[in-house]
Amino acid sequence: MGKDLITLEHISKSYDGQLILDDLNLSIYENSFVTLLGPSGCGKTTTLRIIGGFETPDKGRVIFDGKDITNLSPNKRQLNTVFQKYALFTHMTVAENIAFGLKIKNKSDSYIKDKIKYALKLVNLEGYENRSPESLSGGQQQRIAIARAIVNEPKVLLLDEPLGALDLKMRQDMQYELKRLKEELGITFIYVTHDQEEALTMSDHIVVMNQGYIQQEGSPEKIYNEPENAFVADFIGDSNIIRSTMIRDELVEILGAKFACVDKGFGENKPVDVVIRPEDIELVSPENGTLKGVVTDLTFKGVHYEMDVEVGGRELLVHSTKLSPVGTHVGINVDPYNIQIMNVPESEDEEAISETI
């Protein structure tokens, strides 16, 4: 990874006495696609607005390219924002919208004209110069908003849930579009969303947030495969989180049966939380399973079947391409690599951090 471009140091922010961000520390590398992911009210948008300069933190500093920009107004920052509701200037044409920032910087007319052309080509809307923003679809408006931001050649592009208002198909298309744009422009994207699929698809680096705290950060694979706490496991995809006992290194007792695993260093006979993804549960014949259970619910989901399997009074969620009808007695096996062990929160503070939605 490259060098730090933006560093947030000990950022705290509250509104009307309600704490939104509490001592947040975050480094954003140059030329990466970083996603702030979390449920609404987790502080992700506030974090983005602090970077953009629309909010001032109560405590802490924002460092941009080695300089403290905490109190710098947004019009003096070398970054541009794509807003959730597009925020296009409706009384101007598409070309005037895109030219807005360049005119303020006193660029020449020919430079502005070239830039508009280049930007419209980049977002696949060539020839839309003289249209009114209101005559465009939501997806097209969003592309214009992106074009308007990138012609200013910012070092960082901030995107605040830019796909939130689009329909599913359009959203998926735009995800690839944004990824391509990032590669072409070679700048840093900071993206805010509550959609875990969007985050997994596009990001180099995901920052999972809840209640003003960073829960975990890392690559999409790491976040998905090795969630550090119950909140992350629950928020990113479906998962089974089971209170269990770590017998010793590489051996854990789940629902009364002993499973081999690969985790070490949790101590002996210690309570832990185990995360098993529904697609990692193997259903076999009862006599071959480490655990035994009964299928209680079955739903066809297209790619796979989703099943509820009851094991000793506890329901487990299972995804499988093989059909086991309701009432079938099944055995359950899990590969040691697919068992993710997490510490049980001990202190109240930790409890608050990992409190689920």
Added chain:
Amino acid sequence: MRKVLERLYLGLLLIFMYAPIITLIVLSFNSSKSRAKWGGFTLEWYVNLLSDEAVASALINTLSIAVLATIISTIIGTVSCIAMIGLNKKLRSFIMSITNIPMINADIVTGISLMLLFRFLHISSGFTTILLAHITFNIPFVMLSVMPRIKNMNVYVYEAALDLGAAPLYAFYKTVLPDLWPGIVSGALMAFTMSLDDFIITYFTKGSGFETLSTLIYNEVKRGIQPEIYALSAIIFVVVLTLLMLVYRVPAKKNKD
């Protein structure tokens, strides 16, 4: 059959509403001084009106008060609305209902209370007091007209302008003002109309020796109605009607875009 009845009802309604004004306009062209008899068409009363110095000075007073009151109340009202963007919903609707009270309040109460206030503050009656009174009762009309624009405004548009490098004032001028403009224009027209045809509040705040058109008409009527008054009233009616039509045209045109 139902349609015929509907038309008839509407026709009757319009006749009841406009018969007095039509009578007035017709009489303003009547060459006979009698109210009961048509003596032929004349413009005599209009001509007399134009050469009447008392009317001319009252007209100048009315227009200068209306123009000044409109400009000042439009600025105050618009700025207040903008300032209220930052308030939470509860406080905002509270302030809006307070500012609406003078509008529903009986004019005579507003007039008398303003008169008492000016006496108490030792502001001598005349041009200043009428102007202050008109600004006071115009502000709610401006706010009522600008506020819906504020509510529908996308605040991110202003932030987007800042984000693209605009200084706050330039961003305001380029993004907020164009959004509010139709509301400001219709608010100003409304204020001008209200100011132009106000009688009661003006009457209580004007003091002696200072006349606007409406108070002049009232004084004349006390002395016995002259046909010139019909002419003057007809002109005021037409001007106010035109302005009101403009007020309703402005937002209608914007919606079409």
